[in-house]
Amino acid sequence: MVKEKKVRHLLGISGGKDSAALAIYMRDKEPDMEYFFADTGAELPETLAFVDLMEDYLGKEITRLNAGRDFDYYLKLNGNFLPTARSRWCTTNLKLKPFEEFVGDDPVISYVAIRADEAYREGYVSTKSNISAVYPFKEDGLNKDDIVKILDESGLGMPKYYDWRSRSGCYFCFYQRKVEWMGLHENHPELFEKARQFELYHKNKGRNHTWSENESLDEMLMRKDEIKAQALIKEQNTLKKPKKLMDSLLDDDSDDGCMICFK
Numbered sequence: 001m002v003k004e005k006k007v008r009h010l011l012g013i014s015g016g017k018d019s020a021a022l023a024i025y026m027r028d029k030e031p032d033m034e035y036f037f038a039d040t041g042a043e044l045p046e047t048l049a050f051v052d053l054m055e056d057y058l059g060k061e062i063t064r065l066n067a068g069r070d071f072d073y074y075l076k077l078n079g080n081f082l083p084t085a086r087s088r089w090c091t092t093n094l095k096l097k098p099f100e101e102f103v104g105d106d107p108v109i110s111y112v113a114i115r116a117d118e119a120y121r122e123g124y125v126s127t128k129s130n131i132s133a134v135y136p137f138k139e140d141g142l143n144k145d146d147i148v149k150i151l152d153e154s155g156l157g158m159p160k161y162y163d164w165r166s167r168s169g170c171y172f173c174f175y176q177r178k179v180e181w182m183g184l185h186e187n188h189p190e191l192f193e194k195a196r197q198f199e200l201y202h203k204n205k206g207r208n209h210t211w212s213e214n215e216s217l218d219e220m221l222m223r224k225d226e227i228k229a230q231a232l233i234k235e236q237n238t239l240k241k242p243k244k245l246m247d248s249l250l251d252d253d254s255d256d257g258c259m260i261c262f263k
């Protein structure tokens with residue numbers, strides 16, 4: 001008789017607040033939980049430090065995926081064309097494929113950190129029939145405030161990059177706002193410079209590629225004060241307005257983009 005494979009319980013840590021809170025929330029509920037982190041090789045230092053902290057807190061290994069195959073490897077494979085929102089080979093190669101390889105043919109329950117106040121989202125759901133997704137926050141009615149409380153009460157708090165950036169993910173992520181690029185420049189000038197070199201490489205090849213729409217990093221830097229002032233005004237206006245559905249949809253950490261990277 002063929003023995004049935006044991007169901008694996010998997011929870012991906014992205015370096016963002018929601019997946020961290022879910023790991024804390026589930027720690028004592030599912031003793032067989034396996035944690036993983038798909039490291040793109042272009043993570044912020046704050047993210048890596050936070051994942052190490054999480055590992056200590058959880059008392060279990062967080063398996064690092066992608067070892068030996070980082071962003072630079074896939075950049076070469078893609079003819080040195082940088083990823084964009086329309087051509088997101090980065091997510092496919094650095095997040096989805098390593099996850100599906102990690103799963104293999106095992107029956108898996110994947111724990112997804114979508115909150116109850118994000119009922120309109122589904123997150124990444126694999127098309128592989130052996131993976132089924134569950135949404136504990138949605139099912140238990142936990143929203144953004146609850147997630148912040150879980151992190152505070154654990155003693156871990158929010159990842160440090162939240163001081164200047166609203167999401168985890170690669171330092172050069174094309175989804176980040178202009179003001180976040182300015183934050184990268186202030187907090188990690190060497191990473192900003194690396195991102196700038198990618199743009200210059202394209203420029204020298206006669207191609208016009210900018211990480212942020214219609215504006216190079218050099219152009220952005222020239223109007224740094226203006227970008228910061230505009231972001232401040234926007235933030236103040238958002239605080240004044242009562243929240244409508246549209247405001248929630250546009251909430252700082254809630255735009256789509258890369259659910260598997262930012263959760």
Ligand code: SF4
Binds near residue numbers: 040094169173
């Ligand atoms: S964080 Fe951004 S750049 Fe990195 S894999 Fe995700 S979408 Fe691509």
